Amino acid sequence: MSVVIAREKFQAYLAQKGLRVTNQRLAIFDAAFAQKEHFTAEQLLDRARAIDDSVSRATVYRTLPLMTESHILREVDIGSGEKFYMPAGTGGTQVAQVVCVDCDKIYEISAPFMEWYGSTVSLKLGLKPISQRLQVSAHCIAFRQTGRCPNRTKK
Amino acid sequence: MSVVIAREKFQAYLAQKGLRVTNQRLAIFDAAFAQKEHFTAEQLLDRARAIDDSVSRATVYRTLPLMTESHILREVDIGSGEKFYMPAGTGGTQVAQVVCVDCDKIYEISAPFMEWYGSTVSLKLGLKPISQRLQVSAHCIAFRQTGRCPNRTKK
DNA sequence: CTGCCTGCAAACTCTTTGCACGAAT
DNA sequence: ATTCGTGCAAAGAGTTTGCAGGCAG
Numbered sequence: 001m002s003v004v005i006a007r008e009k010f011q012a013y014l015a016q017k018g019l020r021v022t023n024q025r026l027a028i029f030d031a032a033f034a035q036k037e038h039f040t041a042e043q044l045l046d047r048a049r050a051i052d053d054s055v056s057r058a059t060v061y062r063t064l065p066l067m068t069e070s071h072i073l074r075e076v077d078i079g080s081g082e083k084f085y086m087p088a089g090t091g092g093t094q095v096a097q098v099v100c101v102d103c104d105k106i107y108e109i110s111a112p113f114m115e116w117y118g119s120t121v122s123l124k125l126g127l128k129p130i131s132q133r134l135q136v137s138a139h140c141i142a143f144r145q146t147g148r149c150p151n152r153t154k155k
Numbered sequence: 156m157s158v159v160i161a162r163e164k165f166q167a168y169l170a171q172k173g174l175r176v177t178n179q180r181l182a183i184f185d186a187a188f189a190q191k192e193h194f195t196a197e198q199l200l201d202r203a204r205a206i207d208d209s210v211s212r213a214t215v216y217r218t219l220p221l222m223t224e225s226h227i228l229r230e231v232d233i234g235s236g237e238k239f240y241m242p243a244g245t246g247g248t249q250v251a252q253v254v255c256v257d258c259d260k261i262y263e264i265s266a267p268f269m270e271w272y273g274s275t276v277s278l279k280l281g282l283k284p285i286s287q288r289l290q291v292s293a294h295c296i297a298f299r300q301t302g303r304c305p306n307r308t309k310k
Numbered sequence: 311c312t313g314c315c316t317g318c319a320a321a322c323t324c325t326t327t328g329c330a331c332g333a334a335t
Numbered sequence: 336a337t338t339c340g341t342g343c344a345a346a347g348a349g350t351t352t353g354c355a356g357g358c359a360g
Contacts, residue, residue: 020339055342061326062340138280175358196349212350214317
């Protein structure tokens with residue numbers, strides 16, 4: 001999904017909800033779509049402030065749900081305390097994450113069967129599926145070679 | 156895995172680490188293995204205190220990692236702020252969770268293919284797989300019928 | 311007497327919220 | 336005017352940690 005289309009989608013969502021397109025929201029949007037990797041709320045705040053230094057932490061946290069609800073951003077929870085976000089691709093929710101447990105780097109992989117599996121399993125239980133997440137934890141290449149991740153920042 | 160075997164495993168783990176088998180740790184162990192459903196740290200504290208009222212929250216939080224590291228307990232993170240735990244079955248990590256987004260009830264389902272998938276994907280990236288989690292979010296039966304979960308405690 | 315264990319309370323991290331001011335319609 | 340949006344600071348939830356005393360080997 002291109003930035004242009006995402007911006008349209010976002011603005012359409014805001015309009016539909018009777019919400020306003022403010023400078024702060026746009027700054028946060030632009031900051032999010034300038035990222036190439038996964039990012040946290042805090043990182044997003046920094047980037048957004050570089051665009052518009054009036055952006056506050058509260059507004060970032062209030063805007064993130066708007067962006068995920070409008071499906072222009074995907075939330076990735078790897079169970080590490082903080083949540084990660086990234087621009088949603090065109091692939092919907094059919095993405096699995098492979099996480100290096102040493103440096104927390106997140107690789108993403110298309111996994112279309114997940115949707116099929118989610119439906120199958122849900123229906124078997126009599127449930128109505130909404131979404132599914134598949135996450136693999138692993139040691140990265142560098143770890144295998146040197147016993148340590150180059151990116152590693154953890155204790 | 157029976158309680159008896161789990162207790163052996165736990166004590167062996169403690170011994171191997173040069174840690175002591177204290178009354179508090181045993182109370183927490185017993186409380187954990189008396190549970191039929193998933194439980195939180197806070198719930199475990201309550202149950203453990205019913206067995207030995209000297210158990211503190213700190214000790215519960217210090218003991219939980221010992222029990223997961225010795226593989227007698229499984230940690231389940233459904234991205235809801237708090238973590239859930241349950242006695243580990245014999246199935247290893249080959250279990251998927253189906254979570255009702257309305258009442259947070261967690262269903263578990265055997266999913267042996269996950270392990271295969273985790274390996275395949277990791278190796279393709281040059282990583283060494285450790286574990287994998289598959290989680291499906293869904294609306295439960297009651298929700299479909301009444302628009303509301305019977306267990307629902309959320310706002 | 312050395313070192314692991316403990317409870318308590320304070321600290322910490324990430325996120326949410328109440329409030330009063332400000333801006334858009 | 337009315338409604339929505341904002342920053343700030345405080346609150347909140349869940350978890351971790353420093354400390355001084357206790358208990359075990």
